[in-house]
Amino acid sequence: MNLEGGRDEEEEYYQLVEMRRSVESVLHLLNKQSPLTLKQEKYCSKECVERFVRAKGNSVKKAAKHLRNCLSWRDSLPTEDLMADEFSAELAEGVAYVAGHDHELRPVLIFRMKQDYQKFHSHKLFTRLLVFTLEVAVQTMSKNVDQFVILFDASLFRSASGFMKMLVATLKIIGDYYPLRLHKAFVIDPPSLFSYLWKGVKSFVELSPLTMVVSTLDIQESLHFNDLTSYPQATSLRFDPSLVPSSAKLGSCSSSRFSFTVSHHFDSLKPWYLSLTDTSGSKVGPTNLSRTLLGPHISPLNARSLSFASPRGNIDVVRKGFFPSTPMPQKTQKLDPSIVRHPRTPKPSFLHSPALFFKRDCQLSRVEKPHESFLPFLKFYQRPYDEMIYRSKMRPPLGGLISIVSPQLKRRNMSASQRY
Template identity: 70%
Template sequence: MGNKDYNSSASASSAQSQTQIDKTRAQSVLQLLRKPSSLTLKQEKFCNEACIGRFLKAKGDNVKKAAKQLRACLSWRENLGVDHLIADEFSGEIADGMAYVAGHDDQSRPVVIFRIKQDYLKFRSQKQFTRLLVFTLEVAIQTMSKSVEQLIVLFDASFFRSASGFMNILVAALKIIGEHYPGRLHKAFVIDPPSLFPYLWKGVKAFIELSSITTMVSSLDFDDFPDFNHFTPYSRAPSLRFNPSSVPSKGAKVGSCSSSRFSFTVSHHFDSLKPWYLTLTDKPSFKVGPTSTPVLGPALISPVNARSYSFASPTARNMNTLRKNFFPSTPLPQKTQVMDHLGVNHPRTPKPSFLHSPALFFKKECHMSKTDKCRESFIPFLRFYRRPYDEMIYRSKMKPPLGGLISIVSPQIRRRHMSVSQRF
């Protein structure tokens, strides 16, 4: 008991000392920031202890590097006008559901979804896209509780056909989050990217700081997922697979073989050039070939080995002769005979050991591929991706002044907007 009390007191004292060191470092960063000029009231509010702690963690607890990055972030926020962003500037994007907070996961982290279309940058500048991205991140940060510091970002790339166009948007977004929102991103998912995007991403991700927590997934892997099928509000495209019920039923013919896709029929005249032909059917038949012929007699051909004699090998043509010579004339022993298992010498198999197979201790990790890990990590956020977008629910998450005039003037209006641009 004494050892346990001593260990608990030692851990508490070490935690207190670490907290004191963090506070000292935060004060040092603030002193460096105040040296050139004093901070404004909003800048002082932004540079709280938690914010400075995230910048210090991103720079490896280096006070000078953290102060430099934080000073650059304050200058960037002032030039962009982050403190003056309101929802009225992005009324069209909010109505179409291009960027919004879909909800919170099991750890109370906000889930942000970006559904930017390919022609968005044709009519908008890069600065306007940056303002939309920052506005959405600020709304997500406002919805966080005090114990939560990170968020989840889902990039829906299904509206893009150009891999380079989507790459420009993704790299710009990750760069802004990494430089001006350090420690905020927990996980990022790229959903349904263009076909050439993985090759471009392989060459670019080495220069992106947040590439290690960015994962590519395909929504087709979750089409048959049973737990989230009730979130699909729109009918999906019909399957292109063959439907046997669409083929008119025909009577069973002698000499026909069929499956669920097609069937072939063997002709009665084996000396013809093409003694078989294909037909569509939906009624299986396992007896093929003529039932009675004056020369050959009854023939039973299975669907597996039924084939034209013109394409058969010489071995297959002389199958009856091989069968007669294959089986020995001496009868096999009866099943009632008792075998002496002690007299049989079985080959000895060496016992597994650590030296023979060290991967046995890591069997679960070795057999789970990278694709399976990405799929498993995306399953908790699948419901947010499939959930239909509601503009009023998203606007209710905006606090002043981000909500703009609409959240103040018209709180009594109950207008539900279903976005036309949703995939599901």
């Protein structure tokens, strides 16, 4: 045991040394091409460069090229000029925000964009809003946390292709410029044709293995039906024969086994009444059957549960005496099992159900089921949006002027309330 523990420590130490060398090599290549500015050096921290190296399979050249493209993209945006004052309308409506943190302190982002948002706003403004929300999530991360979770509310979209464009553009930006940042992404209540479009597109999306499609209706039904104690039992719906007058009858049917009566009250839960009392004058078969043959006495209270049950007791005697039957002829020929042709099940056709062709993707393991993975984040999705709580999570300069002035306003309000 001690030898294995020592080997593990040696491997970890070797990996740390190799990662340090890779990080230094990446920074050396970047400075060799063109010296980094102060903002770029601040962004290229040790943890940031490690993510790029791990995303490219510990390849120094690929990581340096990827990081250089990311730095040029951030300078073209530019990310340092993003402020909350630019998205005052989006913050008021709750289009994109950080809802909170999960049990592992990962930020949970929610995007609730309407279908008309892309018509009245340019793609550049959408990109700036997305990057602003991602930067706020990165700022709220703890020291040992480097990933976030995204919830896409697609219930406001009517077009599956329109939502697909927005989703693919978002995942591409995260995959290219925020490598290894995404933990999971959930698409909630998308349009009906989205599943079929997503099947053809996801093979070209890098972050598609981390994206899951869920439905809130299925989750609510599963939560309700798991608690069976909240539903009344079937015995509470039984009909009480004492409430129906004996004279009010539409008709009756009787035999040696039971009598069947229908009442005038059609709006009742059970307008028919079944009784096993012997009320018929004409009987078929033997009449002196003992109680042991027919089993226990069936009253109107348990008629519903035992009316279609098989008779209890000595089954062999009942079969021989009460149910006369014609003897079956003896078998003279033996069939060969190889000759017997069983009916073949027809192959599924696309005209029958298109969902049969997408069934294989849904057969995931128990850990990877979308609904079970989404349950810990359901509370963030159902929680109402509060703009002030979201603004309180922003740090300067992302918070804008309101985050700087709001503490003074709170002090002024406190002093005014103390006067009165």
